[in-house]
Amino acid sequence: MKPLNGLRIVEFDGLGPVTFAGMVLADLGAEVLRLTRSASAGASPFDEVGGALLHRGRAAVPVDLKSDADRPAILALTDRADAVIEGFRPGVMERLGYGPETLQTRNPALVYGRVTGWGQTGPLANQVGHDLNYIGLTGLLHAMGEPDRPPAPPLNLVGDYGGGAMMLVTGVLAALLEAKTTGRGRIVDAAMTDGTALLGGLFQALRAQGVWSDRRGANLLDGGAPFYRCYACRDGGFVAVAALEPRFYAALLNGLGVDPSDAPQYDTAAWPALQARFAALFATRDRDDWAGRFAQTEACVTPVLSLTEAPDHPHNRARATFDQGLPAPAPRFDGAVLEAAAKPSLASLNEALTAWGAEAG
Numbered sequence: 001m002k003p004l005n006g007l008r009i010v011e012f013d014g015l016g017p018v019t020f021a022g023m024v025l026a027d028l029g030a031e032v033l034r035l036t037r038s039a040s041a042g043a044s045p046f047d048e049v050g051g052a053l054l055h056r057g058r059a060a061v062p063v064d065l066k067s068d069a070d071r072p073a074i075l076a077l078t079d080r081a082d083a084v085i086e087g088f089r090p091g092v093m094e095r096l097g098y099g100p101e102t103l104q105t106r107n108p109a110l111v112y113g114r115v116t117g118w119g120q121t122g123p124l125a126n127q128v129g130h131d132l133n134y135i136g137l138t139g140l141l142h143a144m145g146e147p148d149r150p151p152a153p154p155l156n157l158v159g160d161y162g163g164g165a166m167m168l169v170t171g172v173l174a175a176l177l178e179a180k181t182t183g184r185g186r187i188v189d190a191a192m193t194d195g196t197a198l199l200g201g202l203f204q205a206l207r208a209q210g211v212w213s214d215r216r217g218a219n220l221l222d223g224g225a226p227f228y229r230c231y232a233c234r235d236g237g238f239v240a241v242a243a244l245e246p247r248f249y250a251a252l253l254n255g256l257g258v259d260p261s262d263a264p265q266y267d268t269a270a271w272p273a274l275q276a277r278f279a280a281l282f283a284t285r286d287r288d289d290w291a292g293r294f295a296q297t298e299a300c301v302t303p304v305l306s307l308t309e310a311p312d313h314p315h316n317r318a319r320a321t322f323d324q325g326l327p328a329p330a331p332r333f334d335g336a337v338l339e340a341a342a343k344p345s346l347a348s349l350n351e352a353l354t355a356w357g358a359e360a361g
Helices: 017-027 071-079 092-096 100-106 131-136 157-182 192-199 201-208 246-256 268-282 287-294 314-318 349-355
Strands: 008-012 031-037 059-063 083-086 111-116 187-191 228-232 238-242 301-303
Touching (some): 008 017, 017 031, 017 083, 017 157, 059 349, 083 157, 100 111, 131 157, 157 192, 187 192, 192 201, 287 301
Parallel strands (some): 031 059
Antiparallel strands (some): 228 238, 238 301
């Protein structure tokens, strides 16, 4: 049995974080119904790239949110739900008649989870944007990348998924726990700007202490330290070096054949020269040669794998981190990997109502 077995969640389909959040909740055992745009509303239920993973574990139920004909059934489903999640811009769900006030009046214990880029309030709340815009406002994007180049986009992991989806999941689960004892649901406002800022709390704290610079590539964890960055190898591959602690750094120097007296770890003025020295050394061997050389040491040197290579790495295979090339559910419970939820299926509104024992009034 999975941890969230017995919970029912209605997911109003959307791009990015709400879809990822729905996948996580379904992986953990919640029964999630994904209300998609019907063909009459102008979209196919399976037209999103990544659906084989992001849509797994829940049925797609095509609906037209603007249709009076579908409204009774949609409301009946939310009446039977423990939570709903949505990612529309502020005010859209209210205009459609599915805002939190409407749904919680009918179902007081309902948790209403909302995820947006800018949040439900503030001067930018109604502006359009994407992950890169949201994280750009938090200071974190400025901190990423090489010092002499524009900030590097960190895929959409930081805003959409870290600051958005995972904060939405956390907020919904916290509100569900509270609702079990109080009988009252909450409205969860997960803004990617808020969540991303929180993820960057360590760096703001270090900056306030005067030990973190706003200059990219000049700090301990942003590639500025020669012992915490990636290096190119002879074959065009890369290794990740993360020898932060002194004894790990000593193991790194030993593996590279560098005299410790000639490479003080925390002499920041010497970092650029030491980085160039390490780069020249790593360029003399292939990636996997270095990985093998450091495999049984404490140097914290590992290969940088491509997306194609990662599923076949022995560690990932041993832990079943990937299932048929796609990431398996995480985290684990009692040491076991949760079984990957079934591929998405297609259901009608009537089938969904029957499955949930609901009737459209």
